Amino acid sequence: MPPTGNPPAGNSPAGHPPAGNPPVLACPPSLLDKVDEIRRLGLQDMISLPQIAVVGDQSSGKSTLLEYISGVTFPKDAGMCTCFATEVSMRPAAEFSSKVFINNIADHRLEEPRSPEEVAGVIQEAKRLFVKEHGQKAIYDDILTVELNGPGLPILTLVDLPGYIHTHSTGQPESIVEEIENLVEGYLNSPRTIIMAVIPVNRDFETNVVIKHIRRFDPEGKRTLCVLTKPDQVDSGTERAVLDVLSGKKMRLSRGYHIIKNKNYEECQAGDSRATTAIKESKFFSRPPWSSISPTEKGIASFVARLSEALTAQVIKELPGIKREIQNMREKLIKQLDSLGPVVGTDLEKSNLLQKNINRIMQQIKFLVDGHYSGGRYSRKYFIRARVQTLNRNFYKHILCLTMESVEALDVAKILQESRGRELRGMVQFDPFVILCRKVIKRWSLPTTNHITKICSLVQSISCEVIEKECHKILVDYFLERMIEYIDNQQKKIHLDAAEIFDDELTPLTCQEFDFPSVDFPSVFDFPNVGSASTPVHPSPPVRQLREEPAPLICQEYDVPTPVSVSKLLHHLSATQLAPVSAISTQRLAHTHKAEPVEEPVNEPESEEATISDSSDLLAPVGRRSTRVDSAGDARMRSFVREYCKAAATRYVDAICLYVIERRLFKKCDVRVNDWFMEDKSALARVQESAQTSSWREILPAKIENLSQALAILEK
16 A cells, blocks of 8 residues: 655654654644633633544454553543543643633532643542532533643544443443443534544444444545554454545544554553553564555654644634634623613612503503504504504494394385384384384494404504514513513403493483485375285395495584484474375485595505405395385384484494594593503512523623633634
């Protein structure tokens, strides 16, 4: 195999330093130190930082490799293998010194190792502390950081992760396999992490669990540097397969492969030094077929150089992006902290916050109620006044159409016959007129209830959305609850007021004068039998025109060329029942209710057009136009009922819309809602932050301060 890769590193032809002199790299430590300082601020949960994560299964030789690189001792006993992430930061120095941190905080319970050999004891003691604090667990989320400075140490920072296992052993929880994978996944998934995959070549490469995870988290192979271990333990004649893996034939990796011969079991038991191990490794790789491998791809010296260069290059490449992320995150957290608002502790502060939010919310709602939309803060679906006008107009058309159809469906002859008293034949009392009118008016009740419910639901929905947009977050739930209570309370009052007006309408009374068609009153001797169809009068045309034409909301105008009071009409009706009359035309019914069309709001959640077909349940008894032919007297009575009920319907709709809904729901709504909120004695008690908000108020300043320190570290 021809040599590949970079020029030889180190002082020997094979790329190894002289025996007994561990490699010391001349890379400037300042950049790596900056990253380590930022990491110790605990920002890795917010910012991805460059790091080398060491992964492998528990029999891959990972711990031995780390010892070879750092010169420190790692636990190898099966019961004491790594069960948490251990970060090892190494820097060259004239004398040995160390620091130990748990979760980036110096812990006085752990003694700092005085030599590289004592590091294993510190790791074991850290595990005992974790067990004491969290109980016996397979894997811990805590991070142990060991800073080492001393002779012969490289400029390098590694994160040793728990080794993968295939199944749980006796005494281990069944979840241990998944727990290890979840812990390691958090590191491998970070886009700035260099994956140092340790894979023994004495086992099948393709089926190694590490390869599966590399393909998952680094599918393009840009972040992984694969270390092949235990070449001295491969079967004779299988060396060619190892060289194929090393050349990238099995899996292509941008950072490539490296092969080392670390200490075997006997050498570990014998306690071979790093110098002795380096000599044995050099001799091993000088023999074929290993001698054909490029010096930059074999041996511990060149491997440490590759690691250091890779990490340094990664830091240089990522620092500008890290700085931008820190700045953006800091600005985001500052905005998040500002959104929490000032601390609300005293009753005065709570009262001021309440009043400020009530004023802001009701100002917006009042604009929408009054039809002042020029601010442009809300779309057309929030235009309360426009949508209420549409509902009122539909309510008017509905009531008027229902009235006309109900009048046409009346069996006037039957009612007149059934309501006769002691009056003489041909005489009519006021009572039949009242009975007929009530039969028509009673049909207004359900549409009125539905109209009030629609209006209140509309106002409640829009008001709640305004609250969610405008209100301080700690008050949103309280304001929504209180606003719903207010509208429900007003709705009950509106229904009561509407019921009173409805009851008043059941007894006909008006000061208006109506223009009826002229009626000839012949002599008493020409009067035919009551109920005779000898002089038929055709019923009025259908009310389709009313459905198709928009009608004014309030203050209807009437053309009254020949004033005749209802009392006079009833008098004439009673006095002239002894004579026949001509047919009464009703062709002017629809055109007297014509109005200019009003533009409908768009983007509304549901149609507010109320047509007669929408109320088929109300009109079922009168849905079919009557085909009966009235006598002259019946026709006159139907005409009187029609004209009165038409006027009463207009008056009734105006009263419901103006004196009930408008007065109760919209008039001085800002003042009344303010009073409603202020009279709540529990209001101040409800002005309190949630536990989550209080927690964020404590956490965010610390995070912002750490991010500020990180920026200062990068800029110095």
